[in-house]
Amino acid sequence: MKDFALDRLVPAHVRAFEAYVPSPPDDVLCRRFGVPQLHRLNNNENPLGPPEAARAMMAAWKPEHAALYPQGDGWHLRRALGRQFDIDPEQLILGNGANEVIAFVIKAFCEPGDNIVTADRTFAVYEWLASFSGVEPKLVPLRDYAFDAAAMLEAIDDRTRVVFVCNPNNPTGTWWTHDELDAFMDAVDGRAIVVADEAYAEFAEDPAFPDSFALMQRHPNLIVFRTFSKMWGLAGLRIGWMAASPDVAATVKKTSISYSVNLLAMEAARAAVWDEAHVAATRAHMREARAGVAELAARLGLTMIGDVGNFCMLRLPVSDTVAHRRLMGRGVMARAMTSFRYPGWLRVSLGPAAAMAAFATALEEVLAEG
Ligand SMILES: Cc1ncc(COP(=O)(O)O)c(C=O)c1O
Known part of the structure; x- marks a missing residue:
């Protein structure tokens, strides 16, 4: 094979970036950890899966349609969402x-040397x-596990183009209220x-x-x-x-990739919107599963955080990476949080009842090992 000077072609910010490696598929992990089955509680x-109407739509979907390009910008789905939320498609x-969409937004507003502000x-x-776009991420420490509005405002400077507020926050489950977000937008004042x-x-x-x-109308x-x-x-x-507001949406549209959403996804999403019974059933599941984890945390003397979303976090008295490995050996996969700057914490998704029961048993055994 011929040599070529690859580095010369790669921007410094790409060279400096360490690629994210997703976890291998379940069959590979099962072999690696010698378990017959894996309960995935990491994603x-x-x-409950998709709502009934989306299931029916997928079951009836004609495989021949896989040969066709989708409509390029989600015409029908955008209209369905527009009707649901009273927004111009x-x-x-x-x-x-x-x-x-995160990529579209960063491409639309940032150039190398600019920054974004987030937690x-x-x-x-x-x-x-x-980072891999040559844009500096300015990371503001959370306060009491939540986005710190005052510190975020202080971090904004004349190179800041985008502020990302994860609401509710993954992984802490904390959130800003309507009034808090409104006040933050007032203070950002279009900068x-x-x-x-x-x-x-x-x-x-x-x-x-x-x-x-509604806040988009004011801001x-x-x-x-x-x-x-x-x-x-x-x-x-x-x-x-x-x-987004019309002018902002028109700007992001320039950097969006037409045809990147597949036909099946668009049709299933349109069928899914807006199934209230599915929302109610999912919320009920989350309440029950979260109560189960809270009970486990109390029994094991662990701190638990997160009361919104389909996940929560537990602080362990042992290394999260060691606990993760031992849980894997028992066929349970939670998220070890060291690489997300939470050493000693596990994030656990609120999954099916059987998986939650397996998690509870496995965690108790792992902690008993010390
Ligand atoms: C806060 C947050 N934003 C965005 C995403 C990405 O979602 P998607 O699956 O639509 O790419 C996730 C996925 O975990 C998330 O937790």
């Missing part, structure tokens, strides 16, 4: 998961995408785009949770993210979306 999926942009212990993709990442919004039952689509620099991966049980199809 914050919905154990031109203000909505779909992506291959909300992850792709130090939140969903890591904002930081990663900024930067503010993204409210509401991947877990549908799990929030408190009426004080923001009506961010044209607010972008709202949603996803079909969490409440709607379509994580495997990869579909998310954003809403």
